[in-house]
Amino acid sequence: MNLDQITEPLNQRLARGLARIAAVARQLNWQAAEVAGLSPTQADILGFIANRPEGVRLTKVAAHAGVSKATASEAVAAMERKGLVRKYADASDGRALALTATAEGRRIIQAWPSGFAPIVAGLSQAEQEALFGLVVKMIRQLQQRQMIAPQRVCATCRYFRENVAPGTTTPHFCAFVGAPMAGRHLRVDCAEHESAA
Known part of the structure; x- marks a missing residue:
């Protein structure tokens, strides 16, 4: 018997497996949000704001x-009432508003448990590094296909030099810090990121 003929395609099984893992992580994040008195959307938005x-x-x-902008506005208004975010006039455009997390908002996010932490904890260091490389690749591809909002990932940063030392343990280079990088050093949300475009 040829299992390739009776087994559903690998991409479908992989997609289902990832969906199950994401469901577990989402449930853990929802539980953490509930404990913090936030909706899952508010928690996600607070984390985004706190990291900026x-x-x-x-x-x-x-x-x-x-x-939608309306849904985001409602979530921000609720967090503003809870004292987790504040609005202020954007320095680059006084007519526009910018958002920042308060000290309490930053405290909540710093203590926030990642829903994926217990999932990846069962992987060895080498497995985590291999998976991280694939995650970075998927984020980059999603961004190129405009299926995800622009991310502050190394691959899209003007300071990133990809594969300048092929065949070494640190093939990449970050011109911002002036240091060689391995794949495990890449970041998916870097505060120093400046778009290469």
């Missing part, structure tokens, strides 16, 4: 969360 101490506009918040 320079402030961020509502349009970027909505794009990150994959929700």
Whole structure:
């Protein structure tokens, strides 16, 4: 018997497996959000804002969360009432508003448990590094296909030099810090990111 003929295609099995893993992580995140008195959308938005101490506009918040500007505005208003975020006039455009997390909002996010942490904890260091490389690749491809909001990933940063030392343990280079990088050093949300485009 040839199992390739009776087994559903690998891409379908992989997609189902990833969906199951994401469902577990989402459930863990929902439980953590409930404990913190937040909706899952509010928790996601708060994390995004807290990781941008320079402030961020509502349009970027909505794009990150994959929700309408109205939904993002409602979530931000609720968190503003809870004292977790604040609005202020954007320095680059006084007519626009920017958002930043309060000290309490940052405290909640710093203590936030990642829903994926217990999932990846069962993998060895080498397996985590291999999976991380694939995650970075998928984020990059999604961004190129405009299926995800722009991310502050190394691969799209003007300081990133990809594969300048092939065949070494640190093939990449970060011109911002002036240091060689291995795949495990790549970041998926770097505060120093500046778009290469």
